[in-house]
Amino acid sequence: MLIAPVGILAGVAAAIPASAAPPPAAATCAACHGENGGGGGGGTFPRLAGQLAAYLARQLHDFKSGARANRIMQPLAAGLSDDQITALAQYYSRAQAPYPSRQKVNPATLAHGESLVRLGKWSAEVPACATCHGPKLAGLAPDFPMLAGQYADYIAGQINAFRRGGRRSDPLNLMQHVARGLDDADVKAVAAYLAWLRPGGDNQVPKVKVASPAARRVAAKGFQPPPESAIPGGPDGEMIRFGEQVFTDTGHYAKAYTGNVLNCSNCHLDRGRLANSAPMWAAFGRYPRYRKKNDKVNTLADRIQGCFVFSMNGKPPPADSKVMVALESYFHWLATGVPVNTDPPGTGYPDVPKPARAPDPARGAQVFKTHCALCHGADGQGRTSAGAVVFPPLWGPQSFNWGAGMHRIPTAAAFIKANMPLGLGGTLTDQQAWDVAAFVDHHPRPQDPRFTGSVKETKQKYHQHMGYYGQVPSTPTKKEITPP
């Protein structure tokens, strides 16, 4: 318990004159509240200096009428005329009195008090003090007094009076209701913080280390996105279905934004549903999120745009384009039930342990021939059937460009290990996955669209990853998309 009474006025109080001569009746007040209204008795007698005149006048009237019960103030106020009340209220509102030195307060108490004063305790229907008394706690006439710099003991006493029914003249019984939402520790903290404030001063409370709450990650192990049959009707369903079409036939439905023959579903298997294949149900709730790649907080739209620019070697669909809204709608629907801002099991591609031997394109070539060429072709250029691309090209003008995530060997290895060969995910050894990733990434592909004119500079700026950035020739991008 580090809170000490802060009511003892510094000795300089009397040296600072009030801005106007006190009215005669003030002599009585000064006995307890100090000559300039600085208060006294360690907070038994509140600070009046600087308080709102209308509030002071109302309180004196309430004391006089008995609406506000107080054994000392009632008889004193009873002897005051309306004019005297006005004069006293005016005087003290303009009076200047120094504030006592700040007392040492437990930083955790101060932080709790600041939180209650600035943020409230809404779980108990307690709005922030600052909501009504103003952001500077300077009050709002005539009902909401200035609180900043008031004595802690006085504030605590008044809040407790509101809590227990000893003070009832508050409009709408608002403070009585609010005060009942505070417990003893709250009252102590609020009072300490308000007393600690200095109008016009530096009111930054010391930083407190608060133990992080238990991580809120909700396990979504085995999460299954809703089945196709659960797509809703109406405009939402139409947009979701269109999003799925864009996702699986990107070159057709998002033609304006693609620069190669890849589909979103080439890297996000099972139409973005498969765990450990960067499923979209896991991606939706992760954004906005900071990405080092572009050194900013990315919205989901930013993230999707990145896919189009690098993986699709195309152009970013605007955030308000139908393609973008449709993709977001599809992801949103897939994510039904996934807790926001968590990384549920199955997110992204699982990292593959660092291999015993450095990834080697030559060894990877053998892996490719045995396990990959069946579908992607010996030349890695993929396959078409009835005019449609069935297996995607892995390098060359119709594949992802130098700026794509798949051009990072660790990313490619992770994708391959978990998912390739298609339907046989997990069957390659870690070393095979690394080697074949190196092999794939060791081929020419379209230039990084962020190319600054210098490979070295571009790599330095954007692609400091394990890979062959700039070590193999770039291929010209085919503007006309024709199946390979």
Place this chain on the structure above:
Amino acid sequence: MLIAPVGILAGVAAAIPASAAPPPAAATCAACHGENGGGGGGGTFPRLAGQLAAYLARQLHDFKSGARANRIMQPLAAGLSDDQITALAQYYSRAQAPYPSRQKVNPATLAHGESLVRLGKWSAEVPACATCHGPKLAGLAPDFPMLAGQYADYIAGQINAFRRGGRRSDPLNLMQHVARGLDDADVKAVAAYLAWLRPGGDNQVPKVKVASPAARRVAAKGFQPPPESAIPGGPDGEMIRFGEQVFTDTGHYAKAYTGNVLNCSNCHLDRGRLANSAPMWAAFGRYPRYRKKNDKVNTLADRIQGCFVFSMNGKPPPADSKVMVALESYFHWLATGVPVNTDPPGTGYPDVPKPARAPDPARGAQVFKTHCALCHGADGQGRTSAGAVVFPPLWGPQSFNWGAGMHRIPTAAAFIKANMPLGLGGTLTDQQAWDVAAFVDHHPRPQDPRFTGSVKETKQKYHQHMGYYGQVPSTPTKKEITPP
């Protein structure tokens, strides 16, 4: 069990000539596979017509070598030279044979088959058939045969042979692996669907009503957003904090986009955290979602822009503006743990039951005077303290405009009933909430920015809600924001 053998060739088969004269060896084949390779024996003998030549040739070679075991085909293929194999493969790939009539299949079986063929069964590592055999199931030479229109019994037999190890010549053992992921019902459905397909025909399966899965809403009763102390460090945390600043001091931090003195937190209490006060943790996971208000699927950015245009009587922050990214980041963080695409308890403002008496502004005026004027002022223009708006103006040039949700009496009543007077939410009667909502909305406020020139037309187009749209004068919008 509605699947019937579909192998009986229609009688017209022989009438359609193959596109080229059959090679001599074809006479042997024709005995079982039909003269034009249409197949026979109810699927005992597969259709060859139109199959990929390279696939046919490979199978004949595999029969010859024994790689593909078959009691009938092995001795026959053993007698064929390489040239004969090539000639037969070429001939049958070009041969034309009519397809048998489609057999009646249980629509649920067909739908299940379509789902497996088009979407796969990834939970058992089964990619979609269409992934390798092409979107038209027309095959991809030499390893992935054409499947469309093949006999169901033949397909089922082959899948089962892959499942049980009777057929092993598939590259990478891929089909053996895939087939083991299918159960009997899957095999039956896949076979039925593939047999049902007609190259170039209408392959739309009949619509099937599939029972909706149990609603995935995860109760978030009593959900509490994370405490301030849990805001992460780094750029994410900076953005979240800025978002909170924009939310609570909108006129300052989003000055360019506001046209009045309201803050987001005026309608979304406790900085967007309070249940039943349209909390942002409940809003985040709801979008994209269709809104009748603008007749489109709205992203979260669209929704926020609507607030700025109507409630803030300002301009929409662009989707990629810092203000927008910050607000989305703040909402995203608040929503940590809330299931996506659900309406957790506390979402929005709870509807207030229709009142016994029609909402009456005159009665509402009394409610206002007693319960609201304390904070919002007798003139409804709100209050300032130390230069900052503390209580928002409820009408007039500095308040929300005719297009805002709060200008709908039911919305205003819902907000008021649950949340007003501040700290005393739920204390007004339903009738009082409706009456005072009518009173508030019965005052002049800025014009709807969608104003077409005719109040009647604008109302008809955009605001067919319970309220006083166009029934009271509009106030000019103050372009200069000065506290009231």
